[in-house]
Amino acid sequence: MKKLFAILLALVMVMPMAACGGSGNGNAGGTSNAGDSIEEELYSMIVFTKGAEYFNWCYAGMRDAAVTIGSHISVELQGPAEWDASLEARSVEQVLAKKPNGVVVSCADEATLVPVINKAVEGGTPVICFDSDSPDSDRLAYVGTNNFDFGAVAGKAIVEAIGTEGEVAIILVPGAVSMEERAQGCVDYLAEHAPNIKVSYLNDEGDVAKAEQVTSALLQSNPAIKAVFSTHGYGAPGAAAAARNLNKTDDVTIIGSDYDSATIELLKAGDVDGTVIDDPYLLGYQAFMLVYAAAHPTEVQSGNPPFGHVPAIIYGNCSLLTGDVLEDPAAAAKYENPPKI
Amino acid sequence: MSLLEIKNISKSFGSNKVLSNISIFLEKGEIHSFIGENGAGKSTLMKIIGGIYQADSGQFLINGKEVHMQNPMDAFREGIGIVHQELSVADNMTVAQNVFVNREPTNALGFIKWKQLNEDTVTEFKKIGIDIKPDTLVKTLSVGMQQVVEIVKVLSRDVKILILDEPTSALSDKEISNLFELLLKLKESGTLVIFISHKLKEIKQISDRVSVLRDGNFIGTLEKDEMEESTIIRMMVGREIDNLYPPKAKSRDGEIVLETRRLTRNEKYLDVSLKIKKGEITGMFGLVGSGRTEFAYSLFGADGVDGGEILLNGRPVRLKSPKMAIRYGIGYLSEDRKRTGLFVGMDVKDNVVASSLDFIMAKLGFLDDKKSEQVTEEYIGQLEIRPSNCSSLTVRSLSGGNQQKVLLAKWLAAKPEVLIVDEPTRGVDVGAKCKIHSILRALADSGIAIIMISSELPEILGLSDQVAVMHEGRLITVLENDGLTEETVLAHAFLKGGDNQ
């Protein structure tokens, strides 16, 4: 019996702490300035696979953008750890209940979030999509990279590396729109500039170990594979490991996607030959600026009243990051010091 | 025309034949006992009558017309009720729910009428003179009481044919006598009662006729006046067993190995002071709930003590766990072999060495396979465990008697100084029983002190050198067993102890 009551007591203590510990979390300048004339504003970023380094960069951009507006702005990062569109839709719904002044969201798939996004916009909360779009929804704007171009960059890099002959493996997680677009972009480019190159696909379930497993199996069974293009961040390290096991690091060109501390190291080591990058930090930054603009209408005639005017689509450009770029410490510095969040 | 006619029933599991064309007539309003060694096929026959197994060949006639029973439900419809040897109550449910399982009083939509359910339950228990709260969880009842619930469950469907498969093994004498009164009532009202037990005394006491099975064959039926224990046993075993019990201890002056001083466990037993001598068998008689098993648990370190002390060879010891007790040379053969004794899924060898792993150890915590092999073979031989090549068979595949022997072997292998045996022959057939008795005596002669807990008075009297009588958590008295009679013991148990139930 005593034990039970002890537990009970512990709980009573835990709960309020958990509930109140939150205040000010993810806050730009500290909201604790009570009596401040400017009223608090909250902007939420919602992502799938929360915790992915890519989204951390995005969030960092958003946060810093918020700081430039002022200390009365607080921002937060929400979303499921799983790649589950329905779960993400729920997160959006929950966030909306907090009546945020604006929401920026990267959609796990283009359809599932439509209802909730529309609901938000009807309810007067501006919604901006970033990274992964939901074109059929009423979202005000999309900031992101054209994933087809993204893939094309990879394709270009591959052709430069291996010429117009040989085979290429593309690592992706089936169903992940952004990845499939990137893959398609790459395939299209190859079809145009190197029609003889044959392409095969690998599913690594977004897991590094699995990526190593499948890539090495393929490289082994099919020596004709000259290049591997991973359409997401975790693929490259796996593929690099695979090539290393078969000591094919020099014979196989590995092109990754996005940058994270691991990929950077591999680039410098030469295990990965290049990675296609956009600028997640900038995406986050711009997404916030857009949603803020949408939340604060000006005299300017707006394309989508009652919200402030925002352009429908902004494409960030994407480029190839290679090891030799990182020779220059100044350039490397940006990538090597991920933002603390 | 007899109520139930069994016509050349045969049944075999896989290769081995369990019943070979059995034919018996069972009359209305009689108490008909079945007896036979374990594996003789009694339980199988009953399960077939109860519709749980189907016979390979042969037929049943009830009042002359043939009946086919594919499952228990069919049997119930024919008015056959069976109380199983192993408890078949769901202990997570209430008494009422258990009694009326699967035929709860419901309305048209299948919703249960709780009020009626509970009332009916109370009335059913009233019939056998027990009043009980219908909404108590069965798991909070004693095993004996659970058995009663089981019986009431069957009686509550008005049965024409009532089968009781060793109903008394878990009951206290009081509960047993209640049960017997009830059976006689039922008999009067024309019910056919089929009664299975290993206790010859009981069988003689209540049955009108007794049929004997051996190795799946029907040996014969005895009328009341022909029921001589010797005759029955001969028919069962197929040979004479002239002397049921081994001789008593040769010398009574071994030194005291184990002594308890005012040992107390709250709500279990109180102020038990007992001296156990080398080379003797101390019988511990008491009803279920008299605190004897609980006392044994404390001696074995499986349960703590709240007062008093235990002295081993004169030195006081604190036994914190069975592990420790075994180190000190105390063994405890538990009463419920399936639940707390054996590892039925593992082979005989593993079971035999279970509590003596330390002894058969080579260096560095590694086990010596050869040695455990030897040990096992040794005891298989000594205890005549059958089949004799069973060392690598799973215990599950052995008969009850042999399982019990394996359990005994486990404790012999541990080389105890003091061996506590709790109901060593429960549910064991006469042949195995004798064997176990003589082994116990042999052990005692080899200088081991044995405490034998049993609720079978004949066994106690037949085997033990001194008899400790426990009642309601108190040690009533310790009697020297020379020419001790059941009456004296019972007198102590009830009169001195005071029967305040």
Next chain:
Amino acid sequence: MQKRKRRIPVSGRSITLIIIIALVFGVISIIKGELFYSLTNISNVFSNLSYDLLLACGMTFVLILGGIDLSVGSVLAFVGIVITMLLNRGLNVALAIVIGLAVAVLAGAINGVIVSKFNVAPFVATLAMMSSLRGACYVLTSGFFVVGLPDSYVAIGRGYTLGIPNKIIISIAIMIFLGIISTRSRVFKQMFYVGQNADAAYLSGISSDRTIILGYAMCSLLAGVAAILMTSSFAMGQASFGTGFEMRAIAAAVIGGASMNGGEGNFVGTALGVILVALVNNVFIMFNGSPNWSTAISGIMLLVAVAFDLIRTRKRGESV
């Protein structure tokens, strides 16, 4: 069910597996030839399955005890994070590894205590541990990779000894160790008793609680070793490492003949189970199977293996 006992426990299930594996291997070798049975490919398959192998063997301990451990994947990730973070802060490699393994053992011990002392369902207890540790990983790293590890550490996973990948050597070493344990060790034997009938074990003087705690600790320890191999060979720690590994481990162990009811299971079988799954995955890719289906493999394999075994035992009239 009667089973003969040998010095090295090779259950009937193992025989089934060996047959299947042999079949698969033979057929593919004929079709794919050199590509498949070349040393590089084999050594590849093996070095890639080392993680699964370790986790599955750990799981075997727990299954024998009649339990289950859902937390192995999270333990792997957490230990990986702990070690890499320590190294990243410039701690001595050996020390970091020791601390990491200690953390692993601790996690397992906690599981064991909750299961044995407070008799909480293993599924629930380890489920709680699973989500707690996974959460902790993200709390520690907020999702960023942990990199900047000393080469001496990286060498553990990437290096070769006598031309054999360290991963393989380490896994083999551990397998041998487990092999010895499983034939002769007293403690290991006791795990079977406890798994079979905890009450009887207790009354036979076996301290069930300690055995259980030990079993869970072993399970986590092996997960910790896997963590070292993984983080070192990828030269990074990551919060999402080992997601979903627990299911793969359980599947492999069960394919290998472990039973959820406890008291059954052996490492030979488990290892064979892991190998079989890895082999099939490998084959699957060699024939460019649709990536969509690769997830389904272990599920189907599990059913097939169990069914196959059932048929075999039925034939021998062993069952029931």
Next chain:
Amino acid sequence: MKKKNENILKVFSKINLHYLVLTFLIIVMAISMSMHSRYFLTITNIEVMVNTFIMEAIMALGMTMVIISGGTDISVSGVLPFTAIIFAKLMLQNVPIIVAMLVALAASGVIGLINNELRRILKIHPMVVTMAVQLTLRGLNLAITNGSVISGFSAGFQKISEFRLFGLSVPILVYIILAVVFYVFSKNHKSFLSVYFVGGNKEASAFSGMNTECVLRWVFIINALLAGLAGILSTTVYNSASYSFGQNAEMRVITAVAIGGTSLTHGGNGSIAGTLLGTLFMALIYNSFVMSGISTYYQDVFTGAMLIIAVLLSEGTRIVKEKSFKQALGDS
């Protein structure tokens, strides 16, 4: 002395400490949250809170039944998307919605049946079987959708997600009905009682003339049907169907059930009432973390801790109710 003990037991079997504490916790959380955020106790948030855990809530009802019957079913997270996809595909073929629903449900029912038959024939633990089925289904879902999300239903279909009765959305209405039905049945209906019996002592139930296999079959089928229903509802709510739906749902569901005090070790112990509380508790936790803006990273840690504490609590009550191991041995 015994008498007193009996009385204590009596009291405990009457009032359930575990539920009391759980309710108490829920209240404490609710209060501290409403103090923390002014949006917490708004109608919208309450609705959101329910919506965000509604699918798990529905599945939890079935899962409770399965666990009481002494099994577990972790295939639900495969069945949910599977059914959603079938339903969606049919809708795109302009199959009348009712037909589509029935077909999809039937499909899920079949999966349930398969679960049970595999369990029965292969004689292996339900957990293993359902795990295999889950893995297989996840692959299947991927294969039949090629990983792409299915959407673009008729405008009429979208009406369903907007439909409100007393301001309650379809899933909530469905859940309320199911919850009531399950509660009433679990308390008073013969059928559910037999589930408790099978969970408590399978052999005994069989001896009592109960068709245990039949009971188990329906338990698994109904559970799968509920998962399927959740899948269909998801499709209506999100107006799309994707293989990604319902990831790790089984863990969330089982967590809710376990927090509700249904024992995974001892079949036959547990109740729908407990599960309702457990579900509410989980919904509250998820909502609280978003509301309070605490990094959801802590959510997993917290949920884990809560799970253990809750289960310790229920085991605690269970033991007080029964007696500890040694006593239990002692009285035999």
